[in-house]
Amino acid sequence: MNDKRKKEITIFGISGIPEIEPGFDLGNIISKFLVGNFRPLNGDIIVIAQKIISKSENCISDISLIEPSREALRISKITDKDPKLVQLILNNSREIIRASKGVLIVETTYGYICANAGVDSSNMNQENLYSFLPSNPDESAYKIRETVKKNFNVNVGVIISDTFNRPWRIGSINVALGFSGFDPLLNLIGEKDDFGNILKSTLVNVADEIASSAQLVMGESSRVPVALVRGYGFKESNLKGYDLFRDKDKDLFR
Amino acid sequence: MNDKRKKEITIFGISGIPEIEPGFDLGNIISKFLVGNFRPLNGDIIVIAQKIISKSENCISDISLIEPSREALRISKITDKDPKLVQLILNNSREIIRASKGVLIVETTYGYICANAGVDSSNMNQENLYSFLPSNPDESAYKIRETVKKNFNVNVGVIISDTFNRPWRIGSINVALGFSGFDPLLNLIGEKDDFGNILKSTLVNVADEIASSAQLVMGESSRVPVALVRGYGFKESNLKGYDLFRDKDKDLFR
Structure with a gap:
């Protein structure tokens, strides 16, 4: 031992x-x-x-500037989430694992499986700003x-x-x-x-x-x-x- | 706050x-x-x-004494696990979540979802003895x-x-x-x-x-x-x- x-x-x-x-x-x-x-x-x-870490590495996006794709619009309807937010999540994802009302679980570009690709708006000092994973x-x-x-x-x-x-x-x-x-x-x-x-x-x-x-x-x-x-x-x-x-x-x- | x-x-x-x-x-x-x-x-x-806890509450089973059911034999073939062990796992389960070679994930009788219903043989002081969850x-x-x-x-x-x-x-x-x-x-x-x-x-x-x-x-x-x-x-x-x-x-x- x-x-x-x-x-x-x-x-x-x-x-x-x-x-x-x-x-x-x-x-x-x-x-x-x-x-x-x-x-x-x-x-x-x-x-x-x-x-x-995300803040120091500028992993921040203003979703008001995002143009949602047709895929983001489609997922938005399933999940009842803002299509611009869905687009940011898709930009940080390589595969959708589950999508249903209120829930979007993906495999991120780095390979984590988690909700919303880790994109979130808590502790951001301006409306529309979301952080994403480093x-x-x-x-x-x-x-x-x-x-x-x-x-x-x-x-x-x-x-x-x-x-x-x-x-x-x-x-x-x-x-x-x-x-x-x-x-x-x-x-x-x-x-x-x-x-x-x-x-x-x-x-x-x-x-x-x-x-x-x-x-x-x-x-x-x-x-x-x-x-x-x-x-x-x-x-x-x-x-x-x-x-x-x-x-x-x-x-x-x- | x-x-x-x-x-x-x-x-x-x-x-x-x-x-x-x-x-x-x-x-x-x-x-x-x-x-x-x-x-x-x-x-x-x-x-x-x-x-x-399991030891103090006598949540211990000698699998050599267990007679596997037809269901246990069936799951045993899928999982490649001892049918007697499978029977003990089934005795502690209310639903099979996934079964494949080497893997048996169940919902336990109390409601946990975990491998083998928490049944295991580590730290048991006799062959054939398995502990199960309290x-x-x-x-x-x-x-x-x-x-x-x-x-x-x-x-x-x-x-x-x-x-x-x-x-x-x-x-x-x-x-x-x-x-x-x-x-x-x-x-x-x-x-x-x-x-x-x-x-x-x-x-x-x-x-x-x-x-x-x-x-x-x-x-x-x-x-x-x-x-x-x-x-x-x-x-x-x-x-x-x-x-x-x-x-x-x-x-x-x-």
Whole structure:
């Protein structure tokens, strides 16, 4: 048994981060707030809400300027959503998974399956403005990790998170869109349990679990877009966000 | 804005709990390990792995004694699973959601949708023994909460958790099967974001997020079947595990 998980984990909400605008250097802005007890240590994981990544990377669209296609008009009728909004969702999608009244679930261009391709208008400072998901959340996470490494000389993990709904259970949970520097999966396959039986297929998605734990301190509507998770004790890895996608041909819910 | 979430949460793994056997008084056994820094405070949430609940409630079956029905034999052929195991899964199910080679996803008798109805053989101390899910995890959680209340004169929340797989993303995450004493949902519907816009439909499943955070310290194969989550600051509620089920007629993935 080579279980490196620690027995105590602390999650700090990092507040005070100013309104983020396109072009802002998010890694350095966040670094300014990682002071005192929040000064990052080797092995810490920094979780950042997708919304501020989208803002810093200018993943923002004014839907009043969008001309809906015939396909967007068709989907708009099915879903009862604004055709301009539907067009923005389609621009960020590669496949429609389900469409019905009030619901549009798609596979995004990066490969997440979620409602509305992650397009939403919360926390936008102007009517008609919608944010969409960053084009490469793994790259976004990598850049922030490198900045934090440079600023503090520590090796941290970084997660870009967003709240997704799920089939079967109500209430969204935070998941890891992209990440950098640590192993997102805890692989217990082939390890032995307490009685020496082989655990056949226990692969835990710790990236999503860490994102969910961070959500407990990150307000959707309060200014806590960043959390610092201390004590997990990660392994390094080069896996990416898309390595957590279930293969299409092995997924029974497409 | 009435967001009571705290800015710092600590998750303690509670180790040392002995092997649990049918009939053991789990609330009092766990209480013995809630000492020192782990002594529960008002507002703490205790997360308990389903496996030890199942053991204490004798939710254990020796599949060598099971006679598979024709339906079990039929499903066994589709899934390539032992017909006796399939029978035990069917005994704990009310509907088959998907069946294919290596995969059997059902709605359990209590209403969870998960693989194999939660039946599994890990951490069982004898060949042919499988545990199944407790018949009423909300009641299990309630009993432990009452015992902890009596022992320490504190008001805690309790979650009974299990790791479930999901569509679309690999790696299981811990979810809340049942719970007692706290509001499992953070309802931001109608609240205003930082710009005064109404957040239309943000309902966060904090029970699942707390279960996931606990999994980070609870080993699947190390003896940490209990975690103490401190600092979330819950609201009281009488909601039950089944209140987190998505209505069948509103679920597009049945």
